[in-house]
Amino acid sequence: MRKFIAATKNKGKLIEIKEILNGFPFNVISMEDAGIYEDVDETGSSFEENALIKARAVFAKTGELVMADDSGLEVDWLNGGPGIYSARYAGEGATARERNDKLLRSLEGVPFEKRTARFVCVIAVIIPHSAYFTVRGVCEGYIGFEPLGSNGFGYDPLFYIPEYDMTVAQMEAAVKNRISHRGKALKLMVEKLKAEQLF
Numbered sequence: 001m002r003k004f005i006a007a008t009k010n011k012g013k014l015i016e017i018k019e020i021l022n023g024f025p026f027n028v029i030s031m032e033d034a035g036i037y038e039d040v041d042e043t044g045s046s047f048e049e050n051a052l053i054k055a056r057a058v059f060a061k062t063g064e065l066v067m068a069d070d071s072g073l074e075v076d077w078l079n080g081g082p083g084i085y086s087a088r089y090a091g092e093g094a095t096a097r098e099r100n101d102k103l104l105r106s107l108e109g110v111p112f113e114k115r116t117a118r119f120v121c122v123i124a125v126i127i128p129h130s131a132y133f134t135v136r137g138v139c140e141g142y143i144g145f146e147p148l149g150s151n152g153f154g155y156d157p158l159f160y161i162p163e164y165d166m167t168v169a170q171m172e173a174a175v176k177n178r179i180s181h182r183g184k185a186l187k188l189m190v191e192k193l194k195a196e197q198l199f
Contacts, residue, residue, distance in 0.1 A: 001027045002198070005034045007058040007068035012153035013182070017067075020177050020186045025199045026065075031058050047072065047084060048134050051124035059126040065198070067189065071121035071181060073155050075103070075143060077110050086155070096154050100147055103158060107143055115143040119159060119168075119181035123189050133192055137184030141168075152176060 004026040006017050018028050031037075040057040044050040047070040054068035072086030082089040082103075090098040107115055119139040126132045139161075147157035149169030156169035161179070168176055177183040193199065 001025050003064050004028050005031060005058055005062060005064050005066045007031050007040070007054045007066055009039075010153075013069070016173075016177065016180075016182055017186065019173060020183055021190070024190060034058070034062050034064070036061055042070065042084070044070075044084070047120055047122035047136070048124070050084060051122045051134060052132070055124040055126045055132070059128075063128055065128060066126045067123055069121055069123045069182065069185065071119065073103075073117060073119055073159070075107070075115070075117040077107060077114055077116075097147075100155060100158055103143065103155065104145070112142060112145075117141060117143050117159065119155075121181040121185040123185045125189060125192070127196060127198070130196065135185050135188035135192060137181040137186070137188065139168075139179060139181040139184065 002025060006014055006028055008014055008030060009032060014030050021028055036058055040054045042050040042053060044053055050070035051068050055066050058068065059066045070084065072083050074080045074083050090102040118141065121137045122134055124132060124134045141159050141161040144158050144160040144167060148167045149157050151171060151173065152169040157167055159168045161168065164171065168180065
């Protein structure tokens with residue numbers, strides 16, 4: 001089984017990646033499991049650039065097959081914000097609850113039909129002695145008026161999907177992994193890896 005390093009320290013994200021890649025011939029480990037503990041500065045101006053920066057930094061230290069994702073929330077009312085700054089929306093070191101509270105304050109008084117948003121996930125993969133590629137997954141929805149649900153992480157309790165009449169945090173993992181931005185991006189990633197004959 002081939003080692004596959006996920007360039008993340010986010011435990012919730014790592015769990016999702018492992019769940020979605022379960023059944024494929026990869027031993028998914030975190031960058032910390034690979035002995036890399038320092039943070040990688042995300043200095044790019046897009047999800048693609050940031051994902052590649054992270055993937056290249058980990059690949060440079062390990063030489064192994066590496067994937068890195070950069071993901072975030074784009075809210076139309078906020079002109080696509082917080083976007084690539086989603087994790088730092090309420091300041092460095094802020095909790096998910098603090099970020100969600102700030103988002104709700106930013107949308108105070110905005111009617112439901114104008115609270116359109118999407119989760120975006122871009123995954124960059126570096127294949128040793130070969131190439132690199134990026135894929136993008138998107139999940140469309142709305143920002144609710146209060147946090148609902150205890151599954152997931154980040155902005156999941158506020159992200160409402162009308163087709164399911166629930167937030168992402170109210171979904172079972174299997175449903176979320178099927179429709180989420182990360183689930184879609186990982187599916188595209190697997191198709192690309194198969195085309196590269198890595199399994």
